[in-house]
Amino acid sequence: MVSVLLGSAFISRQFWGFIADRLGGLRTALIGSGLQLLSMIAFVVTQDEIGLFTVAAAVGFGFAGIIPANILAIRELFPVSEAYWRIPTFLLMSGSGMAAGAWLAGTLYDHFGFYAPAFAAAVLANAINLLILAVLVLRQERSSPRYAFS
Numbered sequence: 001m002v003s004v005l006l007g008s009a010f011i012s013r014q015f016w017g018f019i020a021d022r023l024g025g026l027r028t029a030l031i032g033s034g035l036q037l038l039s040m041i042a043f044v045v046t047q048d049e050i051g052l053f054t055v056a057a058a059v060g061f062g063f064a065g066i067i068p069a070n071i072l073a074i075r076e077l078f079p080v081s082e083a084y085w086r087i088p089t090f091l092l093m094s095g096s097g098m099a100a101g102a103w104l105a106g107t108l109y110d111h112f113g114f115y116a117p118a119f120a121a122a123v124l125a126n127a128i129n130l131l132i133l134a135v136l137v138l139r140q141e142r143s144s145p146r147y148a149f150s
Contacts, residue, residue: 008057008058008060008061009063016068019065025075026140028065030130032064033062033126034130035062036063040122044119101125
């Protein structure tokens with residue numbers, strides 16, 4: 001399943017670049033995070049092997065655009081002169097968050113003896129991320145000027 005997930009992520013990376021070119025990094029990250037949240041919920045309700053592989057492909061598809069879109073979002077939200085420290089800091093924090101998530105999932109499994117609490121924690125963390133991105137997108141839409149073309 002990990003190979004399917006990574007293969008889907010590799011193939012869909014071009015799609016996310018196409019979307020980011022048209023919508024911007026912040027909106028692309030919001031869409032990718034939403035897809036990842038839906039696919040994480042789908043993991044909980046999937047019972048058969050074909051379903052698990054399909055959901056793994058969906059997780060890879062949603063995941064593929066999030067990190068590159070977040071880099072683009074940093075560029076949209078902050079001046080280029082600050083990129084030298086903002087992007088490495090973001091990558092450190094996002095990588096640390098993914099590592100902490102994997103550690104927490106293992107700890108929850110060791111404590112409870114089954115994966116439902118780990119999936120619930122993953123869904124909750126993704127929902128919080130989605131909420132933060134939604135607030136940032138709404139803030140960006142309110143602060144950017146609208147132009148009417150005739």
